[in-house]
Amino acid sequence: MPNKRATAAGYHREHVELVRATCFTLSGKTIKGERATRDIWVCGAGAYIVLKALAFKLRGENKDAYDLFYVLGNYGENASAIVQQLEPLRTDPATIQAVDVLRRDFTSHDGLGPMRVAKFLTGGPDDTIQADVVGFIDAFLRRYEGA
DSSP states (O other), X not given: OOOOOOOOTTSOGGGGGGGOOXXXXXXXXXXXXXXXXXXXXXXXXXXXXXXXXXXXHXXXXXXXXXXXXXXXXXXXXXXXXXXXXXXXXXXXXXXXXXXXXXXXXHSSTTSXXXXXXXXXXXXXXXXXXXXXXXXXXXHHHHHHHHO
């Protein structure tokens, strides 16, 4: 594993260490059958949520909405695991903005976030998926705001 520091665009210099970047070494064959080994840097779940929410704000892509829904619904035992990772970044302007995006776009059944997750998964609206999105985001926000 390389001994270099990861950086995260949008974070204040003093918070870069808090992004919790981890390096994974992947080895195997490419889709063309070539053997390869690469070191891949991955940010922690808290930083990922911040970065994805800001991407959704800028691009509004269905995939960004789905990624937020998936990670908030599947990382750790519950939303508290992500809240714990976000705690050191709570006062960072990027984190504040990201939480505002979640609150604004993902807490209404017919809001941008739930509608775009449903569209990503089914091609159109889906009441069950939209309700799940709102439920996961609400659970995260309750834990985050109660922390």
